[in-house]
Amino acid sequence: MRWKDYSLRLRALFFRRRMDEELHEELQFHIDMQARKNQRNESNTIEAKRQARLEFGSVVRTTEECREERGISSIEIAASDLRFALRMLRKSPGFAAVAILTLALGIGANTAIFSVINSVLLSNLPVRNPQQLVFLTNPDEQGFEIGFGDGDRDFVTYPEFQQLERNNQVFSGLLAASNFTSRIPVELQTSDSGNNAPAHVSLISGSYFSVLGVTPILGRAFGTEVDKLRDANPVAVISYAFWRERFGGASDVIGRRIRVLNTSYEVVGVAPPRFHGETVGANPDIWVPLTMQSESFPGHDYLSQEANPFRKAEWLQAMGRLKPGITLAQAKASIEVEFHQMMEAQTGGMSARDKRQFLNQHLAVTPGSHGASTLRGDFGKPLQILMVVVGLVLLIACANIANILLARSAARQKEISIRVALGAGGPRLFRQVLTESILLAAIGGAVGLLLGRWADVALLRMVSSTSNQVRLDLHPDSTILAFTLGVSLLTGILFGLAPALQATHVDLNSVLKGTSRSVAGTTARSGGVPSGKILVIAQVALSLSLLVVAGLFVRSFRNLSETQLGYDRDHLLEFFVDPLSYGYHPTEIPALDQSILLRIDAIPGVAGATLIDNPLMSGRDSNSPVTIEGQKPSPGDDAHARWAMVGPNFFSTTGIPILEGREITDGDSGNGQRVGVINQTMARKFFPHSNPVGQRAFVHTTSGQAPFIIVGVVQDSKQHSAKEKALPRFYVPYFNPIGNDWTAGAAIIVRTAGDPSSFLSAIRSVVKQAAPNLPTVAMETMNQRLSDSLVTDRMIADLSGAFGMLAVVLVCIGLYGVMAYATSGRTNEIGIRIALGAQRSGILWLILRESLLLVLIGAAIGVPLVFAAGKWISSLLFGLQPADPVALAFAIALMFVIGVLASYIPARRATRVDPMVALRQE
């Protein structure tokens, strides 16, 4: 269509009245001219005018035809369709309410899950030109690594970042940020101190805000001047949320001071509302310069060049903005060369083997427009699964509504037939019925959008635990709205198609005469396939898959939460102390720890206290190569073991059974010969045929080789997650440590006689007595830790279970509807049967059989779907096979129960049919 036509149609739409007036004027002019002409022959003016009008013919028809030529019909018709659809909905408010509610639930669930997917997987960082950003580090990892690992780097060190920033050719700017945001108490320095709730702090390079292209809405961002000197720039940029919550949105926030740990910072800027840093889900509250590191992590120096290149503190995410015209491949090549040169420069004095290994470090350059996130790894697949689940529920809901609409359109046969008789064409009817469906879906979608927002809040709360809060920004933006609109439209077309098609096939004569027995959805006898039954079969198939999937997840989660961890999880609690960060000197720490342990042990009801350097269920682990004295390590064998340093009586306190030898005790503390305890897997791996007790092993750490004598073997236990596979693991005494990493703090583990949660305050007070400078400790029982680690699995199990149930309810309603309709259509037949002597039970079985047949067909179609679905989710299942017969059998049994339930009322009604009434009914 050309522009001229468009403008004509648009004008026609908006200036319809004026155009009608103009048309009228034009036609009237013609008639008047004709009248004038007639007056030459006919002197009577009135007669002349009358003749003119007669000759012109029907003005109304001409007007109508002219209007049609304008070609606005389609838009006008759409508008009138809409008005009619609204009227129809108002006439049956009950149906409208049910349909809209069903749709709102279905569409709302889809919107909610999609919002999360959008935020975690799809959307770009709210920065300038995000496509120009790349990561030089690993955006899927969070953490802090000390030591050496070859291959692609997860993080870089501060000196490496500085070098990259100075020497790079391909980036217009580089930034570095501390990847994990620690919760540090932050106090507002106002007149009323005591406002010192913890906040998330992130350390960033001076270039951070300028490279990202983010401008603070208040004040300014600090720039590269803060990188010049250490500990000299106590300035901070705060997040929008922090400003609103802690400062109450005060307009004079710039220049005010906050205290982070022991240092006072000046607030120089407030970040824009939608900006949450470079890591999705982290949401720092405060950004401070990297050069202030020793104030934020006191007692450690993570900024200087390390003495030992194999013992680097890698803790920074690095991003760069590509110079215009530079491609990702070019940047990768350039950085590869530069990084290699940097590593090469550090290999002085290394052996050939070490050098080769050391040079096997690389920086992978990957697109950075989506930011960094560990959420993708954790939640990526579960989110996809949930999306499919809610999509299926929506489909099932659509089938129900389609069935109801089919039934309604059958009831409207008379009205439609009259319309056809008056001249409505097939396409016109089709469009009108479809409009009703789309209107329904649109209203359902709007309500669903609201529901989706509430659902998101609940969802976030479901997956956050106190220790690992997921902070996502889930405001509805244009993507979400477009998605909801699209889904609503699709839904409306989907369930509106069948009734609309139905409306165009009408047997005019029989309907108008009232002899029609055409009943939508059950016309099996009159030939043709009954659409209602097909829909129900599809519903059964879909919900069977949903049920089985839900059953699998629920069972998997049960398996996980009941897994034996290897230690006594019902009587343990754990908390972390980090004296070094709170002003204690390294030499004071062993004594401090011992004092804490003694005091806790003295509490009545406590059965023991010990500690471990890498807390249980924390994800923190040490991993080093191990050799056994007298054993030659075979080349290519991965002779690594995980290890931890533990306090005395660790195994008896935690309840890990000792299989051979003894455990680590007080006598093993000090500087004497170091002992160690290994676990079963390590014993099997390194000592398949001999007794490990008494043998000497060597741990190869970056600070050298440390020996220990094996004095015991303990049972395997799960250190960090219920899903963990057994790895070789050993334990050495905390108080005769390897290396000096124990200054990084330790986790105290307490065993109680009764419920551990009742000891929290007692333990807190003795810790306070022993170490007054430590902040209030966050304590969790081991069961709490376990359930925190299973948060994703619980979420999937709960949600899929809930949706599975919802699907079952929907199918039940749908099946009931179809059966009720089918039965009412068979009243005649049933009457005849009863008259001929059929028993009541026979009638019951007749109806029931039909329903069960539908379920059977649906289940048969559904079973292959189930297997396909099972294979897809198998990576998330624990302790059971996807083709789990129990889950499948349960689901099928449930479907049959539904079949019986749904047809119960119609079947009973069928048995009560009075043959005389039925036979007289037409």
Added chain:
Amino acid sequence: MAPDSSRLDLLQGTLDLLILRALRSGAMHGWAVSERIQQISQDVLRVNQGSLYPALHRLEHRGWIKAEWGVSELGRRARFYSLTVSGRKQLEIEAVNWSKLTDAIARVLRMA
């Protein structure tokens, strides 16, 4: 008024052709077009008034003529139509088609 037996029924396409040709001489309102056709054809062709205006609007919609409100010779407001560039082209095309058609019919009729 009894229908004039000499008035021929015009096909829709032919009416379009006549209107376009009439407008080639200059802008006119609907009444003038009808009168002009009647006049030039010496009263043989009398345009059915009921089809004239739908035809005019259709041609306008197709972009072959454009319309403007102006003042008629008697001082009244009237809608004046005129040919567009594409209208001129269309007129030529239709005229050629019409001669082809009439030649063909004439040949058939002359056939012995």
